[in-house]
Amino acid sequence: MPARRTVRSLGATALALLALVLALPGAAHAATPGGKRPVHPERDWLGSTVRGHEHPTGPLPPPSVDASVEGVDVSSHNGNVPWSTLWNNGNRFAYVKATEGTSYTNPYFAQQYNGSYDVGMIRGAYHFALPDHSSGADQAAYFVAHGGGWSADGRTLPGVLDIEYNPYGQVCYGMSASALTDWIADFLGAYQAATGRDAVIYTATGWWKQCTGNYGGFGGTNPLWAPRYGSSVGELPAGWGFHTFWQYTDTGPTVGDHNRFNGAYTRLQALANG
Structure with missing residues (x-):
């Protein structure tokens, strides 16, 4: 019937x-109008799908040098974060998951986003992308409205688009390479229009090559955050001659995910200042 x-x-x-x-x-x-609701957003964070797909091995990188800055990324699975401990261990920036799709917001966002700022860190927010749930522009608008905006206070970094292996099904979300790159461009354009900043792209080289056909069109405008758990950042996706952030481990002290900014602290400040 x-x-x-x-x-x-x-x-x-x-x-x-x-x-x-x-x-x-x-x-x-x-x-939620305009999109599906994520099933387990509390299990999706920056790089949560990378280890299962890329099976990284290798030692931790050598001790930090003057031309790099240590930082962390967190989400709801970290709960209330001991920011003073991380600060005392030398971490100077933090990225916090704000949103996923167009319906989920991190219930620990205030403690994590404001707590990192209160101890002196430069902080930013990231969005876990679900390209098959709703449009890039819709997800960018939701992100900006729920913590992903930018302010010219000198200590707020531009937002991050976290696009990685699909945690809910087909690796490339059942989308063609051209459809995915169009979706990414839609998100980035909407974010730039809303904030005046070019969002950072977090992605694994393996996923990028498989799912976008190694598209090289974003490297000239959007900083790259590359995950690789080993002694070096390794091969970068097409279009980028260097990385801005490197997630070098997901098993570090206190919160697990640890990162380095590729430059001196003054350059990190410059990125925050736009």
Whole structure:
């Protein structure tokens, strides 16, 4: 029986029950207009899919040098973060997951985003992309509206688009290379229009080559954040001659994910200042 006839055949009692279900707390939130709701956003963070797909091995990188700055990235799976401990261990910047898709916000965002700032860190926010759920522009708008914006206070970094292996199904989200690059461009354009800043792209070279055809069109405008858990950052995606951030481990002290900014602290400040 066609769906339209099925709906019309519902009696008054059934329709009343349906209305009651839709009115329950969370029902409207679950049926987010313009996109699907992520199933397990608390398990999706910056690089959460990388180890399972790339099976990285190798020693930690050598001790930090003057031309690099240590930092961390966190999400809800880290809970309340001991920021003073991280600061005392030499971390000077932090990125915090703000959003995923167009319905999830990190419940620990305030403690993590404000806490890192309060101890003196330069901080920023990132968005976990779900390209098959809604448009790039819609997800950029949601990100900006829920912590991913930018302010010219000298200690806020531009937002990050975290696009990596699909945690819910097909590696490339069931999308062609051209469709994915169009989606990324849609997100980046909307973010730039809303904030005046070019977003950082976090992506693994293996995913980028497989899913975008190693597209090289973003390297001239958008800084690269590359994950590789070993002694060097390794091969970069097409279009980038250097990386801006390097996630070098997901098993570091205190929070796990540790990173280096590719430059001196004054250059990190310059990135924050735009």
